[in-house]
Amino acid sequence: MERTVVKIDNLVKRYGELTALDHFSLEIKEGEILGLLGPNGSGKTTTINCLLSLLSFDKGRIEIFGKEMTPTSYDIKKEIGIIMQNVAVFDELTVYENIDYFCGLYINDKAKRKEYVEEAVKFVGLEDFLKFHPKKLSGGLLRRLNIACGIAHKPKLIILDEPTVAVDPQSRNKILEGIQELNKNGATVIYTSHYMEEVEQICTRIAIMDKGKKIAEGTKDELKRMTRNTETIIIEILDLPKAIQDKISGLPHVYKADYDDDKLTVYCSGGKHNLLRVLDLLQKEELSFGRVYSELPTLNDVFLEITGKALRDKEE
Amino acid sequence: MFLHELKYELLVCLRVKEILIWMIIFPVCLGAFFKMALYNVYEKDIGFSTIEVAVVENSPNTALHTVLDNIEKQDDAFLKATYTDKEEAEKLLQNKEVSGIIFSDAELTLTVDGKGMRSTMLSDFVKTYNDRQRIITEAVKNDPVSAQAVIDELSKDISTCTEIPLNDGNPNYYVQYFYNLIAMVAIFGSLTGLHITINNQANLSALGARKNCSPTPKSISTLASLIGSIIIQGGCMVICVTYIKYVLKVDFGSHLPLVYISAFIGGILGVSLGFFVGSIGRIRTDMKTSILISVSLLSCFLSGLMVGNMKVTVQKNLPWFNKINPAAVISDSFHCLDYYKGYDMFITKIVTMLVISAIFMLLGFIMIRRKKYADL
Numbered sequence: 041m042e043r044t045v046v047k048i049d050n051l052v053k054r055y056g057e058l059t060a061l062d063h064f065s066l067e068i069k070e071g072e073i074l075g076l077l078g079p080n081g082s083g084k085t086t087t088i089n090c091l092l093s094l095l096s097f098d099k100g101r102i103e104i105f106g107k108e109m110t111p112t113s114y115d116i117k118k119e120i121g122i123i124m125q126n127v128a129v130f131d132e133l134t135v136y137e138n139i140d141y142f143c144g145l146y147i148n149d150k151a152k153r154k155e156y157v158e159e160a161v162k163f164v165g166l167e168d169f170l171k172f173h174p175k176k177l178s179g180g181l182l183r184r185l186n187i188a189c190g191i192a193h194k195p196k197l198i199i200l201d202e203p204t205v206a207v208d209p210q211s212r213n214k215i216l217e218g219i220q221e222l223n224k225n226g227a228t229v230i231y232t233s234h235y236m237e238e239v240e241q242i243c244t245r246i247a248i249m250d251k252g253k254k255i256a257e258g259t260k261d262e263l264k265r266m267t268r269n270t271e272t273i274i275i276e277i278l279d280l281p282k283a284i285q286d287k288i289s290g291l292p293h294v295y296k297a298d299y300d301d302d303k304l305t306v307y308c309s310g311g312k313h314n315l316l317r318v319l320d321l322l323q324k325e326e327l328s329f330g331r332v333y334s335e336l337p338t339l340n341d342v343f344l345e346i347t348g349k350a351l352r353d354k355e356e
Numbered sequence: 357m358f359l360h361e362l363k364y365e366l367l368v369c370l371r372v373k374e375i376l377i378w379m380i381i382f383p384v385c386l387g388a389f390f391k392m393a394l395y396n397v398y399e400k401d402i403g404f405s406t407i408e409v410a411v412v413e414n415s416p417n418t419a420l421h422t423v424l425d426n427i428e429k430q431d432d433a434f435l436k437a438t439y440t441d442k443e444e445a446e447k448l449l450q451n452k453e454v455s456g457i458i459f460s461d462a463e464l465t466l467t468v469d470g471k472g473m474r475s476t477m478l479s480d481f482v483k484t485y486n487d488r489q490r491i492i493t494e495a496v497k498n499d500p501v502s503a504q505a506v507i508d509e510l511s512k513d514i515s516t517c518t519e520i521p522l523n524d525g526n527p528n529y530y531v532q533y534f535y536n537l538i539a540m541v542a543i544f545g546s547l548t549g550l551h552i553t554i555n556n557q558a559n560l561s562a563l564g565a566r567k568n569c570s571p572t573p574k575s576i577s578t579l580a581s582l583i584g585s586i587i588i589q590g591g592c593m594v595i596c597v598t599y600i601k602y603v604l605k606v607d608f609g610s611h612l613p614l615v616y617i618s619a620f621i622g623g624i625l626g627v628s629l630g631f632f633v634g635s636i637g638r639i640r641t642d643m644k645t646s647i648l649i650s651v652s653l654l655s656c657f658l659s660g661l662m663v664g665n666m667k668v669t670v671q672k673n674l675p676w677f678n679k680i681n682p683a684a685v686i687s688d689s690f691h692c693l694d695y696y697k698g699y700d701m702f703i704t705k706i707v708t709m710l711v712i713s714a715i716f717m718l719l720g721f722i723m724i725r726r727k728k729y730a731d732l
Contacts, residue, residue: 055730092569094558094568095732096729114571122566128562128566130368132371141360144360144364145567145572146570190566
């Protein structure tokens with residue numbers, strides 16, 4: 041049976057009148073990449089800060105590796121690697137010195153530390169920037185340095201709090217691949233983000249948060265099964281008669297058909313070959329159409345269905 | 357872990373540009389400015405201690421002779437009289453061979469060529485002499501029996517007044533500017549102290565948060581930072597004193613090692629002040645920096661580093677404040693070396709600095725001891 045690495049039980053955290061965490065519970069098993077997904081202000085970072093014993097909380101209990109987590113749980117802290125949302129490195133130190141400094145807070149043995157630091161440098165691909173100061177690095181390289189500082193001591197539990205914010209796509213992919221590799225090497229990972237694509241790409245299990253509460257939890261397939269919608273078909277079409285639209289709405293597994301702005305959107309729930317059936321009907325009615333595409337449900341659809349609002353703000 | 361923290365604290369401090377600017381470049385520039393602007397004035401005005409004066413007597417004045425002879429007999433006598441006639445005296449004054457002419461009649465009168473420290477001292481001497489001559493004349497007239505006692509007492513007082521140098525330091529007015537400069541650099545050490553709390557408090561910086569997540573106890577991390585900052589600040593103080601002494605060639609008298617000690621301990625006081633202010637509550641970092649700069653400048657201002665008479669004013673109204681004001685205590689420790697015989701007062705000031713530093717550090721540690729934060 042898989043060991044429970046993190047157990048958060050009934051956590052409540054209030055900032056005055058605002059309840060940031062509202063009886064939040066979560067269990068993370070060894071070897072998982074757990075994605076903590078939620079819009080900005082949903083309580084992800086507060087959860088992480090409570091987990092790390094940086095923040096006090098009003099109610100609840102946190103256990104890591106089977107022991108209660110407190111600010112003086114140094115034996116537990118030794119096994120945790122943290123990559124903060126804000127880059128936390130010394131501007132005055134070089135890339136190598138920064139990694140060595142943070143690794144040295146965990147590893148006393150100099151020879152072992154040197155080996156670990158070199159491995160971390162290779163892992164994030166900063167070999168050519170060892171003598172650079174952080175201010176000379178691009179945003180993506182800086183994020184990689186931030187990650188190297190957090191994982192150099194080879195922790196068993198790695199917590200990444202939105203590590204790809206303001207990172208270019210190339211660096212983002214490199215970071216995500218790196219996280220998967222760390223997981224393959226045995227680390228349990230907690231990954232917070234409001235980018236659902238990232239969470240879908242790397243996480244083995246996902247917990248969705250909103251307003252300090254866990255609103256859904258499971259694998260991405262389990263979560264998607266929570267929605268009525270299983271497929272959305274979009275067809276560009278000119279002048280669709282209302283009668284045809286109604287016929288489409290009546291097809292098997294179609295629960296809704298909208299026509300707006302020369303676009304027909306067909307929402308399906310279950311079933312197979314839904315697209316073929318819709319196209320067949322349009323051909324029979326001798327209607328010409330343009331581009332056709334089909335979308336599978338996303339985590340945003342899950343969030344939308346549960347909360348009635350989009351996961352990500354429009355400007356994001 | 358401690359040595360690892362200490363090593364990197366030293367490395368970081370050495371590379372912080374603000375420290376380089378305020379602890380080294382600033383005193384170097386300001387010291388050079390003081391040297392150029394003030395030291396030449398000193399050399400010209402009171403660089404040598406004896407003031408040459410011509411004395412013109414309408415009739416022989418034995419009392420004046422006695423007083424001047426007594427003054428001239430002393431080591432480091434501040435006056436040297438040349439007895440001559442009026443014409444010769446005026447020639448001497450014109451040729452700047454004397455700083456003034458004392459005319460002896462019923463009272464003394466003085467002619468000087470221009471203003472300056474020497475003219476002021478001669479004027480003070482003539483005024484004091486005339487005042488005392490009047491008192492003695494009155495005493496002889498009114499109470500001849502006790503007149504001799506009055507004469508003895510006033511003569512003794514005149515002799516004491518001339519013994520200005522009380523120790524082996526350099527009590528000249530211009531050296532004080534350099535002492536004040538050293539004190540100011542020590543107080544600027546508070547910026548180094550502030551940086552300790554910022555980098556170690558989870559609620560003040562991301563770096564602090566990351567360090568708080570590590571298995572290195574906060575007490576060890578903070579202590580290493582504090583010691584590292586004190587070492588760097590101490591180094592800056594040594595550079596500052598060495599530069600003033602050996603590059604600007606300012607004479608600190610025979611107490612140079614004590615000046616170094618005092619400057620180093622002043623640096624500790626500065627760092628601990630910054631550490632204390634940095635530890636107070638959850639105020640934004642830029643706000644704390646502003647508070648610290650204001651506190652430092654106010655401390656320097658009230659200790660007379662900017663306005664000469666301020667310390668006297670504070671002493672009159674709030675005498676206890678001068679005893680705890682960091683900048684006043686640091687500058688006083690230097691002054692003690694020049695103005696007090698023996699080292700009792702100097703030791704008192706050093707102990708005061710150490711006690712204030714210990715209190716600041718203790719309060720700082722108490723305030724940052726908190727392990728969890730209500731808000732980040």
